[in-house]
Amino acid sequence: MTTLAATAELNSIESSALARSFTGGMISFARREFRDAIASKWFVLYTLAFTVLAVGVSFLSLSGVGSQGFAGFGRTAAGLLNLIMLVVPLMALTAGAGSIAGERERGTLLYLLAQPVSRTQVLLGKYLGLAGTLVCSLCIGFGVSAGVLAWKAGGVGVGAYAMLVAFTVLLALAMLSVGMLISVVSRKTTVATGLALFIWLSLVFVSDLGLMASSILFKLRVQEVFGLALLNPLQAFKMAVIVNMNASLDVLGPVGAYASLTFGGSLAWILASTLVLWMVVPLGLATLLFARRGTV
Template structure:
């Protein structure tokens, strides 16, 4: 086959070494490979099935008492779904991310991948995008069926809030995936990465909130302090974002929620989205820097 001339402007040593492909297409190729790997992984399928079954069950159960009249089924369903999402989605994304690089490294396939004519950055980005699409698709199945239950039982109440629930859940998954990939980059072994992922999950889901609860009681933290410390946790930011989209205010979350609503008003959803965005971008950038600097595989 013919070989195309190498662009002089291309500075990547790997690409210079013989490839004629653009960076984007190699990222896409890796993303596709990662996606296929993910959806054929048993763990991933298990999480997807678990999330879907639980989401549908929560939708059914929270509407069980509502009878034929379709009021506000969404609010209850969301309240039920929130707990489920905050437990399952971070776990799913952290574990998926943690397994990505460390798994390849342990199996020895990472060397093989790096032998391909692409940069380390592209490899990691490709993996991230592939896993991100896989996660979002997996959650769309759960949400789609859950929305189907709502449509069947109560009609289209609160559809815009449900759309935002899906969007923010995908955002949460992307953030947790970033953290997972960072853990994967710094771990030599897959087991270590997964263990770290579980530990981070435990911290974000339970320990930080419980710690802040204790702190609030012991040190009589003021509302500003509780809000600022609380919102640093991407799970709390996610929860507040969903509730603020549903109720247009955070007053259901008591004094701290009222403080947030009154202080930030219409900017609050954006601030919360920003928190999730920072949790997505910062770990991913650190992972990219570390991964491209590390000599060892």
């Protein structure tokens, strides 16, 4: 091959590489991740479990109220709250934790990174694909539950139910971001999954107890307790859902009353922004760490 011909070939390939859009590569990864996740056992298992539990909670929490034994979407939303706080973070954290660490352990990450893609494309593409899968899984669970409720009790409280779905999606995306961050810093899937489970346990159980203990031990003021509660995305989610059901945060005690009185109408936005921050910050950190990683 002459040098001239080689240069012409390089120029044409380079222009095609330059024309290749960042989003195009990312969407390719997202599609593949979505397809793989949809076909995986964890998706089927989590979706099935969430659907069964959501329908079950709908029946149980609302039975005995009204002539049909149902009191509509609003009450079901309240009943589902605790289930969501338990199941959804577990789904999202473990899904995220297995993503990059799994590819790394299987040896497939190196091969992917040897393609004309950037690490950011790989990470964000995988995030989008998994986010799509989680949203699908949640929509199936909520959809079946909503179908049963609409059939039995009509459309009372649909708005509150829709807000519950929206906040649940936000919570899932936030927890997925945390899972991806865990995945980026873990060499092995088992370590990543273990770390994800530890964080899940801490958020679900320990942080509640820790908050109570700290407020007693250190005699924290209500605003400090509220600030600390916002550090836990699950608490932010719980308060956001309660506020959006037009219920008073008084049910959460003095801290809730303080938040209602102090922030009033903007409280819902503050809580939603907290969840968005929990989505953006860990994902941004994961992208940065992954891009700067010296090895695969």
